[in-house]
Amino acid sequence: MGRKINNLLLEFARLHRFLMRFFREVVSPPFEFKEIIRQCYEVGWKSFPLISLTGFIVGFVFTKQSRPSLEEFGATSWLPALISIAIVRALAPLVTALIASGKVGSQIGAELSSMNVTEQIDAMEVSGTNPFKFLIVSRIVATTLMIPVLCFYVAGIGLFGGYLSITSKDDLSLLSFFTQVFESIQMIDLFAMVLRAVVFGFTIGFASCYVGYYSSKGTEGVGIAANSAVVASMFIVFIEELLIVQLLGFITPLIS
Amino acid sequence: MSASENKRSLIVGLFVFIGLIILVAGILVMGTQQNKFSKNIKVTAFFKDVKGLKVGNNVWFSGVKVGIIKEIAFEGVENVRVSMNIEEKNSQFIRKDVVATLGSDGLIGNSIISLVGGNPQTPQIADGDVLKSGASVGMEQMMGMLQENGTNLSVITSNFAKLSQQMVDGKGTVGALMTDDDIANNLKTSVQSMNKVMSDANVAVNNLVALTQKLNSNQGLIHDLTTDTKVFASLREAAAQLQGVTQTANALVENLNQTSARLNDKDNAIGVLTNDPEAANEIKQILRNLNTSTQKLDDNMEALQSNFLFRGFFKKREKEADKVAEEIK
Numbered sequence: 001m002g003r004k005i006n007n008l009l010l011e012f013a014r015l016h017r018f019l020m021r022f023f024r025e026v027v028s029p030p031f032e033f034k035e036i037i038r039q040c041y042e043v044g045w046k047s048f049p050l051i052s053l054t055g056f057i058v059g060f061v062f063t064k065q066s067r068p069s070l071e072e073f074g075a076t077s078w079l080p081a082l083i084s085i086a087i088v089r090a091l092a093p094l095v096t097a098l099i100a101s102g103k104v105g106s107q108i109g110a111e112l113s114s115m116n117v118t119e120q121i122d123a124m125e126v127s128g129t130n131p132f133k134f135l136i137v138s139r140i141v142a143t144t145l146m147i148p149v150l151c152f153y154v155a156g157i158g159l160f161g162g163y164l165s166i167t168s169k170d171d172l173s174l175l176s177f178f179t180q181v182f183e184s185i186q187m188i189d190l191f192a193m194v195l196r197a198v199v200f201g202f203t204i205g206f207a208s209c210y211v212g213y214y215s216s217k218g219t220e221g222v223g224i225a226a227n228s229a230v231v232a233s234m235f236i237v238f239i240e241e242l243l244i245v246q247l248l249g250f251i252t253p254l255i256s
Numbered sequence: 257m258s259a260s261e262n263k264r265s266l267i268v269g270l271f272v273f274i275g276l277i278i279l280v281a282g283i284l285v286m287g288t289q290q291n292k293f294s295k296n297i298k299v300t301a302f303f304k305d306v307k308g309l310k311v312g313n314n315v316w317f318s319g320v321k322v323g324i325i326k327e328i329a330f331e332g333v334e335n336v337r338v339s340m341n342i343e344e345k346n347s348q349f350i351r352k353d354v355v356a357t358l359g360s361d362g363l364i365g366n367s368i369i370s371l372v373g374g375n376p377q378t379p380q381i382a383d384g385d386v387l388k389s390g391a392s393v394g395m396e397q398m399m400g401m402l403q404e405n406g407t408n409l410s411v412i413t414s415n416f417a418k419l420s421q422q423m424v425d426g427k428g429t430v431g432a433l434m435t436d437d438d439i440a441n442n443l444k445t446s447v448q449s450m451n452k453v454m455s456d457a458n459v460a461v462n463n464l465v466a467l468t469q470k471l472n473s474n475q476g477l478i479h480d481l482t483t484d485t486k487v488f489a490s491l492r493e494a495a496a497q498l499q500g501v502t503q504t505a506n507a508l509v510e511n512l513n514q515t516s517a518r519l520n521d522k523d524n525a526i527g528v529l530t531n532d533p534e535a536a537n538e539i540k541q542i543l544r545n546l547n548t549s550t551q552k553l554d555d556n557m558e559a560l561q562s563n564f565l566f567r568g569f570f571k572k573r574e575k576e577a578d579k580v581a582e583e584i585k
Binding site: 034037038040041044045048145146148149150152153155156178179182183185186187190194 | 261264267274279282
């Protein structure tokens, strides 16, 4: 028991060191711009088809499912407002983060842990390249930047999916739809969406890199790393979602 | 930098650019819609009860959104200050004397403030104005009214139920009308007689029409009466004479009255005869005496006939009577 607690505390210490090292390295030159761009391409552009399709389906299905309960008291004209609030405040960042942790998180975890297993990271260090900067910082920066961008796409495409779902039953112009959409959200909602996406992006990159970087040696370590990268990312994303909702609930009345 | 790397950067740059455009477009659209960027006029109104109005709710004027609620704060007990931002471009149509009322943009919609009225002669609103606030028909009032109506309705329906029950039972005039056969039959007969009366009346009216037509034509007494002045003059004369006659008659009647009054008195012969019971008795006695006297006289006369002195006279008269009878034969 005491040993377990000891291990847990040691893990926390390592996590803290890793985090501190990231922040130290991210602001200190030299910057690996080319590698960051490459990672952005991998994380953002390569995930775009999957995530945008998911966003569209979420918007479409969510609208379709919400219709009956609004129809019950004849308030289907409120669908745009409902979708707007649901997608901008919650769904867009969350869906993006979940899909990205599945696609990007597992990729990062597997990549880094296999590098670890094949001792490429050690070799990199020997050859004079800072592996932490080259591998970790670039990936975490890439996810932190790309997840918000993906999230904007998801929000836009999700709303469009919702619009298509509405027009399948009702007659509604796109202009009228977006007027209602933006009427029902506030500036703070957009701000919260960006905040969430940034936090989720950082979380996915950080958790996946950490798991991959410290994976155990051996072939099975790659599988475990890939798996736990996804599980840890998703889990932490949900916990952060919970915390951010609480925080925004506290901040919103103070700002508006 | 290799070609593939260059292409990659380009894709990432474009990808990020479009993503940011979505965000910025969203912010701009929302900002303009909620007048974050347009010029505003700040006005306030005071309410006793804002009924769940929130910061960011809309302000309507003639059903058009012209601004938003900026601040809601207590100013005192039951006194809430509501500050609103009115778009400057719309403010020229809003007058200083508009009344701010609380409303809702739908049955279950958001609370809004709607600006009502405004005299075109008064100047337009300006920054810092305090608007009058008016009472609005709130949901609760409507519900209260509905409740009252409901109670009234239930009373009315129960009354109707009673009424209809009585009708069915045959109580009251309507009930009797509806259920009693006798009344129905009576009604039928009365309607029939009414019909007859009506047809008679019709005939009468026709006659009347004929009569009036005759009157209108220049013939007949009534026409003369109404048109001829001579006839009227003689009628007046006749009336005057009639008056004289009645006066004479009056005098006559008076005399008669006096006479009859005299009859009632006892100071004259007739008066005594009619009024005095004593005199009546005496007269009765006299009459009785007379009766007996005449009877006795009759006896005496018969005795006289059979007397020898007068027998010859009677025989002679008999013979003469026989002779006359024979001559006639």
